[in-house]
Amino acid sequence: MPHQHATRLLEAAGQIILGKEHELRLALTCVVARGHLLIEDVPGVGKTTLAHVIARLSGLQFQRIQFTSDLLPADIIGVSVFERENGAFRFHPGPVFAQLILADEINRATPKTQSALLEAMEEHQVTADGQTLALPDPFFVIATQNPAYQIGTFPLPESQLDRFLMRIRLGYPDRGAERALLMGEDRRSLLERREAVISPQHLLDLQRAARALTVTDRLVDYLHALVAATRHDAELSGGLSPRAGLALLSAARAWALIEGRDHVLPEDVQTVFPHVAGHRLHLAADGRPVPPEMLRRMVEGVALV
Amino acid sequence: MKAEARRTALWLLGAAALTVAPHALHLPAWLSALCAALLAIRGIGLWHPRARLPRLAVLVLALTGAVAVKLHFGHFFGKDPGIALLAALLCLKLMEGDSARDVRAAVLLCFFLQLGLFFYNQTMGIALLALGGTLLATVALLSLHLVAAPPAMQLRTGALLLGQALPFMLVLFILFPRVQGPLWGLPADAYSAVSGLSDSMSPGTISQLSLSDAIAFRAEFAGEPPPAAQRYWRGPVLNDFDGRSWRARRPALAGEPAYTPSGPTLAYRLTLEAHNPRWLLALDYADRGLSGVRYASDFQLLAEQPVRSRSRFDLRSRPDSLVGRQESTATLTAALALPATGNPRARALAAELAAGTDSPRAVLERTVAHFRGGAYAYTLSPQLLAGDSVDGFLFDSREGFCEHFASAFVFLMRAAGVPARVVTGYQGGQINPVDGVLVVRQSDAHAWAEVWLPGEGWQRVDPTAAAVPQRIEAGLGDAIRAGDPRPLLMRPQFSWLVQFRHRWEAISNHWNQWVLGYNPDRQRELLAGLGLAQADWRTLGVMMSAAAALLFAALLGWAYRQHRRQDPLDRAWAAFCRKSASRGLPRQPWEGPLDYGRRLVHAFPGQAAELERIAQQYAQLRYRGPAGRSDVRALSERIRRLKLR
Numbered sequence: 001m002p003h004q005h006a007t008r009l010l011e012a013a014g015q016i017i018l019g020k021e022h023e024l025r026l027a028l029t030c031v032v033a034r035g036h037l038l039i040e041d042v043p044g045v046g047k048t049t050l051a052h053v054i055a056r057l058s059g060l061q062f063q064r065i066q067f068t069s070d071l072l073p074a075d076i077i078g079v080s081v082f083e084r085e086n087g088a089f090r091f092h093p094g095p096v097f098a099q100l101i102l103a104d105e106i107n108r109a110t111p112k113t114q115s116a117l118l119e120a121m122e123e124h125q126v127t128a129d130g131q132t133l134a135l136p137d138p139f140f141v142i143a144t145q146n147p148a149y150q151i152g153t154f155p156l157p158e159s160q161l162d163r164f165l166m167r168i169r170l171g172y173p174d175r176g177a178e179r180a181l182l183m184g185e186d187r188r189s190l191l192e193r194r195e196a197v198i199s200p201q202h203l204l205d206l207q208r209a210a211r212a213l214t215v216t217d218r219l220v221d222y223l224h225a226l227v228a229a230t231r232h233d234a235e236l237s238g239g240l241s242p243r244a245g246l247a248l249l250s251a252a253r254a255w256a257l258i259e260g261r262d263h264v265l266p267e268d269v270q271t272v273f274p275h276v277a278g279h280r281l282h283l284a285a286d287g288r289p290v291p292p293e294m295l296r297r298m299v300e301g302v303a304l305v
Numbered sequence: 306m307k308a309e310a311r312r313t314a315l316w317l318l319g320a321a322a323l324t325v326a327p328h329a330l331h332l333p334a335w336l337s338a339l340c341a342a343l344l345a346i347r348g349i350g351l352w353h354p355r356a357r358l359p360r361l362a363v364l365v366l367a368l369t370g371a372v373a374v375k376l377h378f379g380h381f382f383g384k385d386p387g388i389a390l391l392a393a394l395l396c397l398k399l400m401e402g403d404s405a406r407d408v409r410a411a412v413l414l415c416f417f418l419q420l421g422l423f424f425y426n427q428t429m430g431i432a433l434l435a436l437g438g439t440l441l442a443t444v445a446l447l448s449l450h451l452v453a454a455p456p457a458m459q460l461r462t463g464a465l466l467l468g469q470a471l472p473f474m475l476v477l478f479i480l481f482p483r484v485q486g487p488l489w490g491l492p493a494d495a496y497s498a499v500s501g502l503s504d505s506m507s508p509g510t511i512s513q514l515s516l517s518d519a520i521a522f523r524a525e526f527a528g529e530p531p532p533a534a535q536r537y538w539r540g541p542v543l544n545d546f547d548g549r550s551w552r553a554r555r556p557a558l559a560g561e562p563a564y565t566p567s568g569p570t571l572a573y574r575l576t577l578e579a580h581n582p583r584w585l586l587a588l589d590y591a592d593r594g595l596s597g598v599r600y601a602s603d604f605q606l607l608a609e610q611p612v613r614s615r616s617r618f619d620l621r622s623r624p625d626s627l628v629g630r631q632e633s634t635a636t637l638t639a640a641l642a643l644p645a646t647g648n649p650r651a652r653a654l655a656a657e658l659a660a661g662t663d664s665p666r667a668v669l670e671r672t673v674a675h676f677r678g679g680a681y682a683y684t685l686s687p688q689l690l691a692g693d694s695v696d697g698f699l700f701d702s703r704e705g706f707c708e709h710f711a712s713a714f715v716f717l718m719r720a721a722g723v724p725a726r727v728v729t730g731y732q733g734g735q736i737n738p739v740d741g742v743l744v745v746r747q748s749d750a751h752a753w754a755e756v757w758l759p760g761e762g763w764q765r766v767d768p769t770a771a772a773v774p775q776r777i778e779a780g781l782g783d784a785i786r787a788g789d790p791r792p793l794l795m796r797p798q799f800s801w802l803v804q805f806r807h808r809w810e811a812i813s814n815h816w817n818q819w820v821l822g823y824n825p826d827r828q829r830e831l832l833a834g835l836g837l838a839q840a841d842w843r844t845l846g847v848m849m850s851a852a853a854a855l856l857f858a859a860l861l862g863w864a865y866r867q868h869r870r871q872d873p874l875d876r877a878w879a880a881f882c883r884k885s886a887s888r889g890l891p892r893q894p895w896e897g898p899l900d901y902g903r904r905l906v907h908a909f910p911g912q913a914a915e916l917e918r919i920a921q922q923y924a925q926l927r928y929r930g931p932a933g934r935s936d937v938r939a940l941s942e943r944i945r946r947l948k949l950r
Binding site: 214216218219228229232233234235262263264265266267270299300301302303304 | 308309311452453455456893894895896897898899900924925927928929930
């Protein structure tokens with residue numbers, strides 16, 4: 001049963017990242033739904049650790065790219081170097097050729113560099129020197145972003161944010177978790193001693209199983225009503241796009257699978273909705289992202305039929 | 306402001322605007338302006354919370370408004386000040402707040418003011434406006450309850466509710482015992498309409514003839530209508546001239562005409578708009594034996610009562626009758642009377658026309674010839690004529706409308722010794738191509754002359770037709786000089802507007818005949834058609850109650866069928882939710898089955914297993930694909946047996 005792989009992974013990850021079961025589950029949902037994840041929070045709450053944990057425990061090739069203001073697209077994709085001995089250019093692949101990429105502090109790089117990565121995410125391939133090269137499968141990007149009000153950042157434009165299936169916040173650990181964190185062993189060294197609990201193939205199985213989950217007409221109606229509600233809301237600058245609707249459905253499927261069900265319930269849609277819609281909706285008044293309580297109100301405004 | 310509250314406020318604002326706007330026709334101008342300003346402020350305030358009036362300002366405005374209404378009307382009693390005050394209060398009420406209570410009060414005010422519209426005007430347009438206002442107000446009320454529904458759905462639900470009320474409305478309309486009199490009018494208002502005709506005229510004192518397009522009457526001919534040039538509808542006959550004005554004298558009335566009708570007959574039904582006097586407008590000359598009318602000695606036809614509401618008359622005319630061959634000396638003397646002095650040039654012209662002729666007919670022909678060759682122009686905006694108006698028209702200005710022509714002609718005839726008088730009424734009218742009904746408007750009002758010739762009696766002479774033949778043959782539009790401003794509907798580029806008007810008036814005619822004209826007679830007629838010949842108010846009451854009960858039963862049956870048509874699984878789940886709701890834990894509309902189940906388990910830990918199973922089974926049956934019938938039955942049985950403790 002594919003969802004047992006998910007359970008195994010979540011159990012193991014929960015021992016390293018303490019008190020963040022829900023966020024871990026959401027992150028895994030994003031992987032299973034074949035989407036990319038954006039983690040937005042202040043530094044030091046474990047964004048990077050989360051990416052490490054997923055990569056390590058599922059045996060994915062891992063690359064970390066630290067985004068800085070002088071990072072160039074070639075630093076991500078790779079460069080062609082002239083080799084004297086055989087008199088030809090040879091492509092040296094960049095860090096993007098990995099199964100899981102942690103794009104750390106993506107909003108510190110210039111828009112040009114950001115878009116190089118974001119295009120790779122969208123197309124699952126890169127083009128260098130006129131050559132199109134496929135990226136490995138699974139291919140998964142976790143980007144972290146500091147809240148936009150920090151100095152020296154280039155906030156991602158709305159169209160680029162849409163490339164991320166979900167956005168989550170980690171938040172501070174609760175008292176018990178933080179205590180355990182302070183008392184316990186260093187998380188990195190703890191992680192280095194852990195072996196992978198599932199294989200990349202298991203992840204691919206999970207992805208396939210999620211796509212096969214049953215979705216009834218009734219659920220599609222509900223999902224559509226929810227999406228339509230965002231379009232009628234006068235407080236928003238615009239509603240969810242059809243692509244966002246698809247994203248919502250695939251995230252709900254992945255969540256339902258991880259929950260161990262073979263069908264999608266409205267609850268699944270409601271759970272992933274704030275994380276799928278949150279970075280795609282903006283307030284009409286000042287263009288800021290919608291606050292979470294407004295997302296919750298939106299869910300509560302759509303009746304189940 | 307929250308989006309839902311704003312939506313309700315917008316519905317309400319629309320309802321209020323649609324309700325108050327038609328009232329602006331009769332509200333004092335300052336009050337209309339105040340209402341418009343308040344509504345605009347309210348509209349802006351929906352998006353800019355700071356653009357709202359403070360409470361104190363609303364209070365002050367309310368008091369000032371009340372005082373102003375009192376000053377304007379002098380009192381608070383009756384319809385006009387009442388409606389004015391309510392309109393102001395409605396607009397002020399919108400300023401007060403967005404609470405459900407405020408909305409309800411404002412909606413009630415809207416409903417009342419929509420009813421108030423009919424005190425002033427009962428045309429179909431107003432009815433449609435009121436219906437639109439009612440719909441918006443209903444939707445505003447609904448939106449308090451259908452908070453999350455999209456606007457289109459709120460509108461649809463509102464329309465559905467009104468649609469369900471429609472059969473009840475029809476039953477009440479058809480069966481409610483009727484009283485004689487206008488449907489909506491308050492006693493004092495029903496008689497306020499006035500005719501375009503009057504019993505006097507003073508040519509030369511009007512510099513701008515305003516043409517009202519209001520309908521004076523309609524005529525539906527049994528056969529082919531006569532051509533336009535022969536459609537002279539006789540109104541008051543003006544006999545007495547004092548040098549400036551022509552006045553009617555009181556004619557003797559009789560139950561039979563003073564002449565012997567002869568020749569072919571024209572039968573038609575006249576639907577006369579309310580105009581207060583008793584006179585009817587009949588084609589010359591009315592046949593004998595008409596019911597409900599009196600015959601005047603000057604050939605006018607009068608109703609037995611003043612025409613204070615739109616009335617129907619079935620009339621017949623014999624255009625070829627010879628009238629007045631044995632006229633009394635008194636009448637002929639009166640038809641020759643002129644003031645002792647004034648208009649010397651006209652008198653000189655009359656003497657010249659009469660000189661050397663032996664018969665009145667010759668004088669008549671020479672006078673008509675004078676008009677035909679006199680280069681007179683037809684205009685709706687003639688010069689003002691001071692002093693001797695007949696001289697002024699005949700020799701100086703040489704322009705005018707029918708009154709000028711008729712007045713000058715009759716003056717000349719009398720001065721030449723031929724008995725003559727002015728006849729007013731309507732000329733022509735337009736056949737509506739949509740329903741074939743002849744429509745005569747106030748702008749078709751006309752004045753012509755009648756001359757008495759020995760042996761021939763009274764003869765109709767239309768000096769306007771002689772001088773400007775197009776006026777009669779082709780209508781007003783062709784008679785006006787090029788360059789003179791024309792009324793809007795007579796401009797050729799607006800022919801589509803004329804088309805539209807024809808259609809509208811054909812529909813309005815049905816409205817008048819069947820809705821506004823639905824009086825006790827019509828009701829009796831209709832019920833007799835249904836086999837109820839002698840229906841008194843008791844029978845009607847019983848029938849009304851029975852019909853209403855039947856309708857209720859039908860609606861209930863429909864609602865029940867809607868419910869039965871629901872999926873059995875939905876019904877089972879709804880029963881489960883009702884059961885839990887009765888224990889104080891209703892399902893939130895957006896709450897999924899598992900979430901709800903968890904909440905119930907928390908509240909009833911003793912039945913945790915059963916509750917969880919029900920929630921899970923429902924979730925699976927509902928969201929896993931087509932549910933087996935036996936599974937659904939098992940679940941509904943489980944739910945039926947469940948007793949929450």
